[in-house]
Amino acid sequence: MEASVRDEFFVKFKERLLYEGLCEVGFSRIDETVPPDLSRYHYAVTLMYRLSDAIVEEIDGAPTYAYFQHYRAANALLDRCALIACEMLRREGAMVYPIAASQSVHDRGDKYTGIYQHKSAAVAAGLGWIGKSALFVSHQYGSRVRLATVLTDLPLPSDAVPMESRCGNCTKCVEACPSGAVLGVNYVRGMERSEIFDAEKCSQHMKKAYGHIGRGAVCGLCMRACPYGERGSGVTF
Ligand code: SF4
Numbered sequence: 001m002e003a004s005v006r007d008e009f010f011v012k013f014k015e016r017l018l019y020e021g022l023c024e025v026g027f028s029r030i031d032e033t034v035p036p037d038l039s040r041y042h043y044a045v046t047l048m049y050r051l052s053d054a055i056v057e058e059i060d061g062a063p064t065y066a067y068f069q070h071y072r073a074a075n076a077l078l079d080r081c082a083l084i085a086c087e088m089l090r091r092e093g094a095m096v097y098p099i100a101a102s103q104s105v106h107d108r109g110d111k112y113t114g115i116y117q118h119k120s121a122a123v124a125a126g127l128g129w130i131g132k133s134a135l136f137v138s139h140q141y142g143s144r145v146r147l148a149t150v151l152t153d154l155p156l157p158s159d160a161v162p163m164e165s166r167c168g169n170c171t172k173c174v175e176a177c178p179s180g181a182v183l184g185v186n187y188v189r190g191m192e193r194s195e196i197f198d199a200e201k202c203s204q205h206m207k208k209a210y211g212h213i214g215r216g217a218v219c220g221l222c223m224r225a226c227p228y229g230e231r232g233s234g235v236t237f
């Protein structure tokens with residue numbers, strides 16, 4: 001593709017996905033983080049949806065039914081946008097591999113992770129950092145976002161610089177977590193998730209405490225506690 005035609009395509013590509021309801025679309029080169037069986041894909045499109053402040057702010061000591069439904073609706077929109085992105089890239093001759101917004105796979109060592117971690121691509125795209133909570137923290141919207149990813153072999157306009165953590169001395173997610181899953185460690189690129197977060201503790205607590213709300217698959221207390229993205233917190237990006 002000629003450079004100007006390519007630039008025009010990616011402007012339209014982003015516009016189309018933002019029109020669908022996403023708050024941000026990012027591009028990254030992902031050689032450092034892609035698993036060997038997906039190594040034909042050197043690039044990733046990050047799709048981001050901003051959760052409703054009103055619904056997030058109702059979370060108080062436990063998740064709510066409204067939050068569970070909103071979480072599922074956000075994932076459904078992200079998965080739909082991933083298919084739209086795939087089709088647009090495929091028409092440009094690309095191979096594409098959509099990564100669902102929320103799908104754990106159980107045959108990759110860590111049973112609480114997906115086939116590819118959305119936050120790895122989102123950080124590489126310069127859209128934010130990985131918080132002490134192990135959640136992705138958007139530099140525009142804080143922790144109140146959901147993500148999906150499309151891997152592709154089509155070279156994307158990706159010159160972003162990955163962000164380092166801006167959590168600093170904050171411990172709000174550590175204090176808010178009822179399971180002890182958030183270990184309170186600042187994430188540095190290259191760390192394993194298990195060095196900052198105990199996924200087993202988190203999952204067991206959600207199953208035990210919130211089985212009646214969203215089948216024990218959501219909690220949200222650490223996200224709710226994060227001052228980044230919180231209205232009136234005074235924390236600026
Ligand atoms: S989702 Fe809930 S249990 Fe899991 S880490 Fe966050 S606050 Fe803790």
Ligand code: SF4
Nearest residue numbers: 131132167170173226
């Ligand atoms: S609550 Fe504080 S420590 Fe936790 S992710 Fe947000 S900024 Fe980082």
